[in-house]
Amino acid sequence: MSVLLRSFSTAAATAVAVSTFSSPSSSSALSVAALLISCRSLRSLEQIHARIIRKGLEQHPVIATRFLSFCAAFSAPAYASSAFDRLSAPNLIVWNALLAAHARHSPLPTTVALFNLLRRRCSLPPDAFTFPSLLSSCSHSVALSLGSSVHATILRCGLEADVFVRTALIDFYGNSGDLASARSLFDEMPKRNVVTWNAMIDGYVKSGDLVTARQIFDKMPERNAVSYTSLIDGYAKAGDLASARVLFEQLPERDVFSWSAMISGYAQNGQPGAALKIFLEMYNQNIKPDEFVVVGLMSACSQLGSLTLAKWVDLYVTRSSIDLSKAHVLAASIDMNSKCGNMERAASLFESMPNKDLISYCSLMQGYSLHGAGDKAMGLFRQMLEEGLMPDSITFTVVLAACSRAGLVEEGRQCFDLMTNEHLIVPSPDHYACMVDLLGRAGRLTEAYELIRSMPVEPHAGAWGALLGACRIHGDISLGETIARKLFEIEPTNAGNYVLLSNIYAVADRWADVSELRTLMRGKGIRKVPGFTWI
């Protein structure tokens, strides 16, 4: 009885608050509502907010709701909350709008706390509009047990049949790897919309089951750009650029997501030229790039190593509306400028970072190392350690390579010790190859040979190749012959090894051996590949 009375009085209070809200004039409410629809930036939303307050429309439920959904659109959940807190009697619709703003932009615990507050404070129970945003937040955070309990609540509320709720559930289970649950929810749906199908496709793509994802795609009654892009992305990430390309060509209306899926797909699979071609096609169609397109483009450019192209990309990005200060854009830009030899630009971008991370340090160190400034690379490495960053295996590969290129034998040794003894990183074949190269270049051929023979892991051709190169520099014919024989076994068709040994013989005036080696190469059908460079 008392519960009934309490809920009645809350509901009554809400009803009174809403019904007694008398807008100063309905025409001013309408004009503000129209203003909101045309709002394009957070700045103009703030101006409209000021007008809402001036006209006494702050408590208007419809205006408030629309205002909150624009806060969501401009990623301003705190702004949404501050406006919501001033509402005297928010109804369920307004609560739902606030929850949506937080679900999209706040951490999951904030969203969950808000949902609990809604249940306590709102006179009405949550409805089919409440759960999709809550579930979407669980899905993005991969909060498995929480999402399952939300599912239980949905069942208790009798809302599982709603298409939006069910689609959000399919997305949640699909994204959490529970494809069986997602699929049974999908199969038992009387009505689906295109988003439902897309959520199912994406679940299979994320789980790596491209065959089933494709079956769902083929069965869809109608597709949109999202349907294509999910699958294109899946194919591209799996390295199947041919299938990705076919779908991309079939896509009737490409949006920036689909362009970026192709560009970064090619870039990540070591096809920078193809990535660049797709980008140019996009550029010629006057499509505005976003940060993902630009990161893909920069990655392609750094693989090509062209300074001219890097300068063009840099200018292009500066002139676009892309936020260069975003971490992944900045990292890609530092990497591109480093690899293409624009060290001044790379360094100034690096300096502009408030929180420098491992990746950016490594990019810049690698740049200095590649362009003959090993000492600068080592200075950066020391600075990195002083800042308290923990170097990982890749960092040491970069550092050891820098030492070896610059002939910093002692520093290299110290770094190798630091890596193994203090950071307890097990040296990889790459690390060993760097050390062999370092010792070999310094003329310590025996030490290098001992190191390669004492390796607990199988040395790769790179390590042997580095040593063979060192034998050529220091004219060690007998060790050179031993190493070369080893290399002829590992990579019998690599012309470079034959050429190196032939050079060793030539320097020692052993022309008979040179000629014998050439005969051997001809016999095996090996031809020297002409010099090749992208630059």
Place this chain on the structure above:
DNA sequence: TTAGGGTTAG
């Protein structure tokens, strides 16, 4: 029974 709120892709 005005209006206003929800799901999918890096």
